[in-house]
Amino acid sequence: AYDTIGFIGLGNMGQHMADNLVQKLESIRLHVFDVTRAPMEALVSRHPERVVACASAKEVAENSSIILSMVPEGSHVRGVYMDPVAGVLVADVSSKILIDCSTIDAATSLAVREQTLSRYPTASFYDAPVSGGVLGAQKGTLTFMLGCSSTDPSLPLLRDLLGKMGSNIFACGGPSLGLTAKACNNYCSGLIAIATSEAMSIGMAAGMDPRLLKQIFDASTAQSTILDKWCPVPGIVPEVPSSNGYRGGFKVQLMRKDFGLAVDTAKRLGVRLALGDVGLQTYTAAMNDPRCRDLDSRVVYRYLGGRED
Ligand code: NAD
Incomplete structure (x- = not known):
């Protein structure tokens, strides 16, 4: 054929x-x-x-x-x-x-x-x-x-x-519902990356070992594909972008674009979002931060001031 x-x-x-x-x-x-x-x-x-x-x-x-x-x-x-x-x-x-x-x-x-x-x-x-x-x-x-x-x-x-x-x-x-599905997926995974970054930072600031914290998340309700395959905190999971200077992966500006598509779709359909504007501002600022631009979108952890050592 x-x-x-x-x-x-x-x-x-x-x-x-x-x-x-x-x-x-x-x-x-x-x-x-x-x-x-x-x-x-x-x-x-x-x-x-x-x-x-x-x-x-x-x-x-x-x-x-x-x-x-x-x-x-x-x-x-x-x-x-x-x-x-x-x-x-x-x-x-x-x-x-x-x-x-x-x-x-x-x-x-x-x-x-x-x-x-x-x-x-x-x-x-x-x-x-x-x-x-x-x-x-x-x-x-x-x-x-x-x-x-x-x-x-x-x-x-x-x-x-x-x-x-x-x-x-x-x-x-x-027609166009493939695009809707894609925007919804990236809205969700983009927010999970922000939430995971912030949650890990809280634990680390209180003195917890981030490796132990990840194990606890993995065995509890904060488990996610982002944590498992795209861990935003460097040095915990080998061979993911964060452990390689955030190189490779899905560029932060692409995440910003897809996140924006989801927020626009929600506005058009009258769906109220608690986190849409916050997420959009966060990825827009991360994309414009020279320490983050062109890197994997999980670099949002760095943008949010996450500890890297
Ligand atoms: P890219 O920028 O690497 O590649 C796009 C290519 O299109 C470039 O080679 C460019 O020269 C070419 N191009 C631009 N305008 C053209 C035109 N008028 N005619 C012919 N060629 C043209 O982008 P990418 O990473 O391959 O992403 C492509 C799409 O896939 C985007 O919409 C992106 O959001 C989506 N996507 C990307 C990823 C990823 O991880 N990179 C994952 C899923 C979806």
């Missing part, structure tokens, strides 16, 4: 997702485009027979029956699909499947979907943001949150395709 696939946006995530597709689908040709040449050339040099670098998103779309995109923000997604000269929708995408994996606002995604369907009624457009980070992209163990119903006729094909890059694929109910 998929001899020709296109991939647009070969950044930290996209380059590994594209690699997995080429490696696991031995019969496909992958047409790729990124605004910077280096990641395209790197991918072509890894798979010279099977990957074709294109000059635009439009050219990718012309040569592919399924088109995936993985770019930073809503404005980039608009450009990729709706640029009047070089965008995907300049190509005839009738009967083609378009899948945007970027984490963006629901309104932009719905607008691109609407444009796609009004111009090409037989095409499909899906939001399919991911969780699992660069490591998950590398290993092919991402979680996909797919904006479609569980009875969508394309779901078996989508599961099979996305399954080459991920191990969990959730049909979230309808």
Whole structure:
């Protein structure tokens, strides 16, 4: 079903997702485009027979029956699909499947979907943001949150395709609900990182050994994936970003973006948040702190004045 696939946006995530597709689908040709040449050339040099670098998103779309995109923000997604000269929708995408994996606002995604369907009624457009980070992209163990119903006729094909890059694929109910699920997840995990940082700091200020405190949390109700796999306090769990100068992981500015998407969604829907503005201010300030910028978002512990020794 998929001899020709296109991939647009070969950044930290996209380059590994594209690699997995080429490696696991031995019969496909992958047409790729990124605004910077280096990641395209790197991918072509890894798979010279099977990957074709294109000059635009439009050219990718012309040569592919399924088109995936993985770019930073809503404005980039608009450009990729709706640029009047070089965008995907300049190509005839009738009967083609378009899948945007970027984490963006629901309104932009719905607008691109609407444009796609009004111009090409037989095409499909899906939001399919991911969780699992660069490591998950590398290993092919991402979680996909797919904006479609569980009875969508394309779901078996989508599961099979996305399954080459991920191990969990959730049909979230309808268009843009994949993005909603992603924003809700990161709202929650962002707040858990702040709460864990502050709770550990209280205990340490009172003289407790943070390793012991972590063991107690692990055996009690403060246990979490953040504490276990992304411990914000350095030197407790080896090989997590905090124990490596907060390098690697999920950048604080991406957390700020996703947190903002959740807060905006709540405002739009009239959902009252006790912690939304506090979290947003905290991640905004952390992102702008030169000691934190570009580092894993759990660096919020450092921003909050957590002890590092
Ligand atoms: P990135 O900045 O590393 O990569 C984005 C790529 O898109 C870059 O190579 C850039 O050159 C390219 N690009 C930008 N505009 C383009 C355009 N108009 N046409 C073609 N290419 C274009 O970002 P990333 O870390 O790969 O993240 C991509 C998306 O995935 C974001 O929405 C992010 O929030 C989400 N995400 C990231 C992670 C993570 O851990 N990095 C985890 C889950 C989700």
